[in-house]
Amino acid sequence: MTVALYTAAVAFLTYACIFAYRKAFTVATFEGQSFWGVRYQTLLIISQGLGYMASKFYGIKFISELKRLGRWKTSSVLIGLAWLCLLFFAWVPAPWGMLFLFGNGFMLGFMWGIIFSYAEGRRATDFIGAAMAVSFVFAGGFSRSVAVWLRDSWQVGEQWLGFTTGLVFAVPLIVFMFLLERVPQPDADDVKERSMRLPMTREDRKNFLRLFGGGVVAVVITYLFLTIMRDVRDNFMANMWNELGYGQKPAIFTKTETITSVVVLVVMSLLVIIRKNIKALRLIHWVIVAGFLIAGISSALFLTGYMPGVLWMQLAGLGLYMGYIPFNCIYFERLIAAFKITGNVGFLIYIADAWGYLGSMSVMLTKEIVGLQLTWIEFYPASVVIFSVIGVLATLFSLFYFSGRYKRMMPEKE
Template sequence: MSTLTANPSTLSKKQVLTALYAASVAFLTYASVYAYRKPFTVATFEGLSFWGVKYQVLLIMSQGLGYMFSKFYGIKFIAELKRLGRWKTSAILVGSAWFCLLLFGLVPAPWGLPCMFVNGFMLGFMWGIVFSYVEGRKTTDFIGAAMAVSFIFAGGFTRSVALWLKESWQVPEQWLAFVTGLIFSLPLIFFMYLLERIPPPDGDDIKERTVRLPMTKEQRLKFLRLFGAGTIAIIITYLFLTVMRDVRDNFMSNLWSELGYGQKPEVFTKTETITSIVILIMISLLVGIRKNIRAFRLVHIMVLVGFLLAGISSALFLAGLMNGAVWMQLVGLGLYMGYIPFNCIFFERLIASFKIVGNVGFLIYLVDAYGYLGSTLVMLSKEIFQIKLTWSQFYPAGVVIFSVIGIGGTIFSLLYFNRKFESLKPV
């Protein structure tokens, strides 16, 4: 956080305090939202299968499909989101998602599938809504990083809570998600109230990062025509990042169990907290870089290093040269080095570099939609084609392959936007 005060001539005391406040609130808000999404994955539903596919996998894919459809719809919904009434929209979305978890606890398998589909659809809009409170500021890199690492931390922490409920309180598997949501309900209401009190970007923020406004269909098409090839490269790169990150996130419990750590709830929180802190420090260092195009280039380098770390560590694990715990830590760090920037700083600096009047939400939801489509297809293919590999065998092999493709996409994106910047020469 010291980076926020590293250049006092460009950041006022008010901006520093606002950044710290906004970062804390955004982190806590989205971490609480995560309690309604991921805790059910600690339930394995052993022995339950339908249509030749494990019930746990069907539930994860069902929620993922809902999440994916919300991303496709969110391209329009989030891009055109008005600033007034966002808290009401959030209350309806999270409340509906929680109600679906109540129904999930009440209905027998496989009727939980539509419940998880609607749950995923409702929650899929929340990232864009929360991020709309913090974009377009000099300190958005830091605030966005804090918000983005919330789902690394929350993915581990909320699972630890769910596993604690299961092991210590004997909460049945079908009720784990609802009860975990109950625990986080009051904190979420309080944090949403604090989110509403975040001051809007000031004049200096707008001058440096451009004004952030809803984008019409015509404006969205204009952006795609101008940056078509670069956008395709970003989508492909992010697709593979999402697949690798999402499979690890959804089947984290399976992976740790296969590696011999299944009965240690603290392992989820410990590893993900370490990753969260490292990523937050790395991205917050970019706050001190005032020149947007320079920061945009450095983000590409960070993504490249992330792919290399994930790919090399997975290759070493497959070769028996690295133990499972170290591999899980390193592959997670590498993937989030690539994944987190796309969710908080990559598009923020892209818009600022090219002086685009619009919002980050449109771009995040555009790449997210295809990312979750890819994730669902990979999970489904493992079941349909009866790939006889455990997750700890299937996953690292996929990471190695996808990392190679991701490196190529990232290099293409860097070269493309560099040439585009030189040809357009934004003022």
């Protein structure tokens, strides 16, 4: 338990610091600036997102083949280059900042897989992964609050917010990376219950997709819509709070996201109680369905005037993170353990992430290029309602697919 608590705390704090290098700049709205008919803020977010997406596609190979030795060096280089991109972003005139935010996104896109490699394959991975995953819920709000504080109290210019916020988090990040490198390897009992985690070759990846291709497609569709809902909310949260009348209250970011973090952490951590992997995998599907329903129903109530904006933002965030976070910390972990696959979670996470971010970028581009005359608090909740319906159906298909597969492949353990 001591190792689990230590790993969870260090992974949480490490990724929370990394998030400051990715999301802090989004509090800058760059009012009045647009290029090619699209707002500069949106172009920057899309550029960073495209870099992040590109890293996910490359990460299918890179992360699945990642070896344990030298992970801290890889992390240091990637984060250092991401921060350097923020420095160049601050120096260059618009719209050239797009190029450096693309680079920033590409470098940071590998970090989730690297850090999660310290946590996977353990009996307590559900708890550790949940703690790590909610870090980007908490960190998204906290890093933005720091950026707003720097902007309003220290008059830091909009282009310098990303680099300056990164400076604030630099020393803590170095300390936490040092502590992360001292996490012990999974012990014999961990391996027995959760299977050995090893780098995957090209042939290993092909074999997995041949065995579980139908289920992977359903998972990718589910995760696609969850990523779109989460990413749009995360990137344009400042705009939504502005439209709801809370733009000058920086604490609103931390307050709402902290509540969501705590609730999701409790829900995800309870899954560690379920020792049998296939039972946990089935239950996770129902948690994801519940998340879609909470997000979809609350958005429908907000659109029809039956729910206030603050409560809607809270419930929509809670619902989508209930669906999104399991894929980043528990779903694939339990899938690999249930079917006794020798491999790693990073391969599956990066397949889902790659297509998820492709969908997210497509939605943002569509809104701007097509020229939908909707505010974010009109466009976003309507999208959530539609995507929630599709997400529920895809999740139910995935549940029946993997349950049936398990009964055929491992009947003696059913």
